[in-house]
Amino acid sequence: MTHLLPPSHSTLDDAQGIAYGGIIAGFGLLILTSLGFVTGQTAGMAVLISYATGWSFGAVFFVINIPFYWLGWKRIGPAFVWKSLAAVSLLSLTTAVLPRYVHFDLLHPAAGAVLFGLITGSALLALFRHGSSLGGIGIVALYLQDKTGFRAGWTQMGFDVAVFALALTLRDLETVAWSFLGAVVMNMVIGINHRRDRYIAT
Known part of the structure; x- marks a missing residue:
């Protein structure tokens, strides 16, 4: 039986994928913050700090990520870290610039929550x-996920629960509930x- 090697992404493939992910995730954060919502993961921590202090989300998000790059470098590899740094930089830049050009006159919380989830999920994918x-x-x-097979989405959801518990100290229950959606x-x-047994390009 012939075993075919999985196809590899070209540099251009990676560049456009990272650009899409970083910019679209930034658009998702614009939806989120325009409604005063919170989210999970590291971005959620940065949003909470930004709400509490008035500091720029982009700057807080960039700085908060610095310690995690060490783990990424040691455990996953330098290529992953450089790509992640590019994505985080694009997200931080997008969240700083995009509000000058995009705003929402009408956005129902339910629609905003679902759109944020779909848009940001596609960006992370x-x-x-x-x-x-x-x-x-x-x-x-x-x-x-790489070491144990435990899905990345489920790990992130567990972390989200802790972040949302903290969010209740800064936001009302209804806002946090929509955010959790x-x-x-x-x-x-x-x-x-996101399953490595189905998507095998490298």
Whole structure:
């Protein structure tokens, strides 16, 4: 029986995938913050810090990710870290620039939550499939999936629960509930679709 090697992504493939993931994730964060919502993962921690202090989300998010790059470098490899750094930088830049050009006059919380989940889930899938992430807990989740087979989406959802518990100290219950819906949709997109036994390009 002939065993075919999995197809490899070209540099251009990786570049467009990382650009899509970083920018679209930034658009998802614009939806999130326009409604005053919170989210999970490292981005959720950065959002909470931004709400509490007034500091720029992009700057907080970039700095919060720095310690996780060490784990990524040691456990996954330098290529993954450089790709993740590019994605995080694009997200931080997008969240700083995009509000000058995009705003929402009408956005129902339910629609915003679902759209955030779908958009951000697709962005994270693109990053994962091109050997990248948005840093932080995403690095830990991918490491665990590669080593144990435990789905990255489920690891992230567990972390989300802790972040949302903290969010209740800064936001009202209704806002946190809508936010949690968005996180569930996002993690369902990742948990169902990100499977190494089905998507084998490298």
